[in-house]
Every structure is written in C-alpha cells, then in structure tokens.
Amino acid sequence: MKKAWYKEGVVYQIYPRSFKDSNNDGIGDLKGIIEKLDYLKELGIDIIWLSPIYESPLDDNGYDVSDYRAILKDFGTMEDFKKLVKEVHNRGMRIILDMVINHTSSEHKFFKEALSDVNSKYRDWYFFKKGKKNKLPNNWTSFFGGKAWTYNKQTDDYYLHLFAPSQPDLNWENEEVKKEFKDVLKFWLDEGVDGFRLDVINILSKREGLPNGKKRLALTGKEHYVNGPKMHQILQELNEDVFNKYDCFTVGETVLIDTKEALKYTGGDKRELDMLFSFEHTSVDTINNKWFIRKFRPYHLKKVLDKYQETLNNKGWNTLFFENHDQPRVVSRWGDTKDYYKESAKLLATILFFQQGTPFIYQGQEIAMTNADFKELDEYKDVETHNIYKLGREVFHFTHKRMMKKIKYMSRDNARTPMQWDDSKNAGFSKGTPWIRVNSNYKKINVKNNIKDKDSVYHYYKKIFALRKKYPVIVYGDYKPLFKKSRYLYAYERTLDNNSLIVISNFSKKQRKFPKLNLDDYKVILQNYKTLDNNYLKPYEARVYLKTK
Ligand code: TEU
Numbered sequence: 001m002k003k004a005w006y007k008e009g010v011v012y013q014i015y016p017r018s019f020k021d022s023n024n025d026g027i028g029d030l031k032g033i034i035e036k037l038d039y040l041k042e043l044g045i046d047i048i049w050l051s052p053i054y055e056s057p058l059d060d061n062g063y064d065v066s067d068y069r070a071i072l073k074d075f076g077t078m079e080d081f082k083k084l085v086k087e088v089h090n091r092g093m094r095i096i097l098d099m100v101i102n103h104t105s106s107e108h109k110f111f112k113e114a115l116s117d118v119n120s121k122y123r124d125w126y127f128f129k130k131g132k133k134n135k136l137p138n139n140w141t142s143f144f145g146g147k148a149w150t151y152n153k154q155t156d157d158y159y160l161h162l163f164a165p166s167q168p169d170l171n172w173e174n175e176e177v178k179k180e181f182k183d184v185l186k187f188w189l190d191e192g193v194d195g196f197r198l199d200v201i202n203i204l205s206k207r208e209g210l211p212n213g214k215k216r217l218a219l220t221g222k223e224h225y226v227n228g229p230k231m232h233q234i235l236q237e238l239n240e241d242v243f244n245k246y247d248c249f250t251v252g253e254t255v256l257i258d259t260k261e262a263l264k265y266t267g268g269d270k271r272e273l274d275m276l277f278s279f280e281h282t283s284v285d286t287i288n289n290k291w292f293i294r295k296f297r298p299y300h301l302k303k304v305l306d307k308y309q310e311t312l313n314n315k316g317w318n319t320l321f322f323e324n325h326d327q328p329r330v331v332s333r334w335g336d337t338k339d340y341y342k343e344s345a346k347l348l349a350t351i352l353f354f355q356q357g358t359p360f361i362y363q364g365q366e367i368a369m370t371n372a373d374f375k376e377l378d379e380y381k382d383v384e385t386h387n388i389y390k391l392g393r394e395v396f397h398f399t400h401k402r403m404m405k406k407i408k409y410m411s412r413d414n415a416r417t418p419m420q421w422d423d424s425k426n427a428g429f430s431k432g433t434p435w436i437r438v439n440s441n442y443k444k445i446n447v448k449n450n451i452k453d454k455d456s457v458y459h460y461y462k463k464i465f466a467l468r469k470k471y472p473v474i475v476y477g478d479y480k481p482l483f484k485k486s487r488y489l490y491a492y493e494r495t496l497d498n499n500s501l502i503v504i505s506n507f508s509k510k511q512r513k514f515p516k517l518n519l520d521d522y523k524v525i526l527q528n529y530k531t532l533d534n535n536y537l538k539p540y541e542a543r544v545y546l547k548t549k
C-alpha cells in the first residue's frame, strides 16, 4: 500500500473560538493556539486542523465565510497566522485549514452584489430562481431544518441555501466559481498550509434544473445533490489544478455516503480525496435524523466500523473519529460517565485508534471532556440548535422538556464549550467572560489534573499515539474483525508481514468470560485496568496484544 505522512500522522482538531483566549476577550484566538503548541507536540500530535478562521459574520461560527483571504478579527491577524504556521513547522508538525466552498456567507461581497443587481454576473455564482405562483422553486429542505430557499425582495426571486439563509450555495457549474476557489486554495497553500478539511464537499454538484425531491422527514431533495452528477469530476479537477502541485492532503467531509461512494472518493485511479469523514457510525443512536434518538447499542457501532474497515482495507483510506465540533462528546454519548468514566473513555479510544486510518481527535477528547451541562435554552449558541428547537416546538408541537432532552444529548454546543486547561477561573481558557459557558466539571476534568494523574485518559491517549509510531502494523496492517457476532465483545486483528496485533474489549457494563483466543507469543502492550484476569474481561475492559516475530 502507498505510504504517506498523512496516513501515519495523528490529527488534532481545534475549534479556535473555544481553545485558548490570549487577550481575555472571551474568545479563543490564534495566539492562544501558539501558546499551546508544545502541549500538542507533547501529546504526540503531528497535524493540527483549524475550524474556519476566515472573516465571517459568525452566523454559523465561521462556516459562513465573507472573505476567504482574511483572518477573522476575533482570532487575530494574518501576521499571527504566519507566526502560527512557522511555529507549527518549527516543531515538525503540520497544519490544515477548514475550507468551506459549498456556500459563502450572505455577507460575502459577491452575494451582496448578486442580491442587489439583477444583471450582476455574480447571480450565476449562486442559485437564484423565480418561485411559481408564490410556491418555492422546489421542495428541498435545509440541513438545519426548514426550507432551503429564502425570498429576495430586490430581485423578486429566491436563493438556495442547504444550510442557514446566511449560507447561500455556490453554483459549481460556473467556471468563474471554480477559478475563484482554486485561487483561494492556492493562496493558503502558498502560505505554507499542508492541506484542507473540505466542508460538505460531496454536495457541490446539484442536478440540472434543481428538480423536486422525494418528500422526506429530513433533507427532501438530497438525491439531487449528495454525490451529485459532476462531483467526482470537480474533485479530480481540483487535484489536477491545485493539490497535485503541493505536498498536501485533503480530507473530505462527505455527508450521507456509503462505503461504495467512500471507495470511489478515496480509492479511485484518479486522486479525488486522500481520506474522508463518513457519518454512518455517528447515526447508530438516531433514526433517520439526528434529532430522533434511539438507544445506543455497541453492536451497531461495531458493525458499521467493521464494514468501513473491511471495505476500504488497503483500497481506500479511512479517518478514525468519534468527535468533532458538530458531534456530542463521545464519553457522554457512548461511554459510562457514571460508573466507568475513565475505563469507558479509554475503551472508546482503544477500539477506534488501533484501526486502519488516520486518527482525528477533537480538542478535549484526550481528557474525556463531557457534554455541556446547560440547563436553559439561551445557554446554547448554535444556530442549528435554536433552529431545531423552534421547528420541534412549532411544527412537531413537542414540549419544551422533550426538545431540551434532545438538545442536551445532540446539540453541537456539547463540543463547543471552552477547553478545560486547569482548575482556575474559566478553566484557564480565558480571564474574560467566555463566549459560551465553561462546563462546571472543569475543576475535576482538566488538562492539569490529567497530566498529574499517571492513570489519566490523557496519558492513555499519549501511549496510543506513541504505539502508532512504534509499530507499522497499527498504521498499515490489514484489518480482520473477530467475534463478529458478539453483542458486546469488540475485537479485531491487524496483520502486517508476520506482525499481529489484537484488540479485545468488553463493550458492556457486565464482567464477561474471556473468549477463546490463542494468545501464545503475544504480549500485552496496552490495558485500561491495572490488573488483568485471564478468565474474565471486566466492564469496559480493553486490551491490546502484539506478536512481532
Ligand atoms: O457540517 C455539515 C453537516 O452535515 C453537519 O452540519 C451536520 O449536518 C449537522 O451538524 C448535524 O450534525 C459542516 C460543518 O461541520 C458544520 O459545522 C457546518 O454547520 C455545516 O457544514 C455548514 O457549513
């Protein structure tokens, strides 16, 4: 299999707004990130991914870009950015940016001109369409709930936005759009950036005529833009004209795909995406739509992860993630914060990061930060959360209590509370008032305590990243599920040449008999309990065995 630095490296996602505030305005910034680079290096991080840092009105916290070549003032200046890149590279690390090219902000100068001048050339950069007898141009709905069209009085027509009305979709049929964004990508690559996380990259190509979609509970119309007609062609073109000219990599955020598509994007004969985020595993505790929650069963998670591992094994390339700025905290979601907090956090890290693929960990995951402990709706800041609350109350007539329960479990703000550095005011994130409240468990759960505690989740993550560097079988080995039918044993084998690594875990709250496994010549290289019993696996016990001869 082709080797590559971006297959061997560990990626750490930073949500700059909530990472570290250096000037005490309550908002994280680039200088704050520079302060923490040694911490990330010590953890064993190779690549950092920054959520968007460009000029934005912040309707969607930066995923609504109004100037692609300017740094958001809250985060600092272009000088600060250049210093950050230099400091990252001086430490032998790399940095990738989050690039949002499916849509711009409605505050972008191109869109503002398109709104006001019916003859502007920028109208074809977006999707403006007349309604029919006060009906919308089609029946598509938004990822954030509600319709995907907003009326523009000045030109008496509607514009398309698959996310918020402040995020008008770009028309990727338009050659000038392609040229502009190739230039934007080159601008940042010439600044020394080592690659991009490409936001909702597989919905860029919309079916001609924007036809009505099959009516659905969520995302009516998705069949007309998910993996759209020219999607692969657009990606191949971006590689030919931009990415192939630099030592860089791309990770695509590809929504609603399956393994077949994943293989096409990452394993085709023409370079499209070097790796991708699929979200099938992040919907195992939901039905159809993230706001309709069902009981989590480890077996469902294992089935999906095994499927991606077996399908892409040495053909495409996976990412390994449970958390990001859109997902709840995994220890709250799939672990057991009540009785087996550390053990379950470590089990989750073990089952994921010994698989084949590039590991992506999200800020705070290394210290098992938990979901937000907000009580009131106004403590949440996320546009999606407030949209869904309104929709749930007004359209589905759900009670306030029922909506707050859904939001508590699934809101993206669960991942956006300030990073918990220590037990000082605001968890050491800021001496000002944070833009969003710190979780009140910060005196217990913080970096400082984790570093002090040799048995902490932090040190466990550090060990995993060190093992990945030491044993190539972890990065490049073949993947084979073990005990596939078991409801609670999550186990698999990785093999490379005559090295074999076996992960075995009891993903349940009950003690279980140790399964029949020939482990002669294997040694334990990682465990999440102090003592090992050869007849039993304790609740949430995980072990990693290695045979190297
Ligand atoms: O997310 C796209 C996306 O599908 C998620 O928004 C998901 O639908 C939703 O959050 C439920 O989990 C990307 C970014 O990661 C997200 O932060 C942005 O809001 C969105 O695109 C629009 O740019």
Ligand code: CA
Binding pocket: 021, 022, 023, 024, 025, 026, 027, 028, 029, 074
């Ligand atoms: Ca700040």
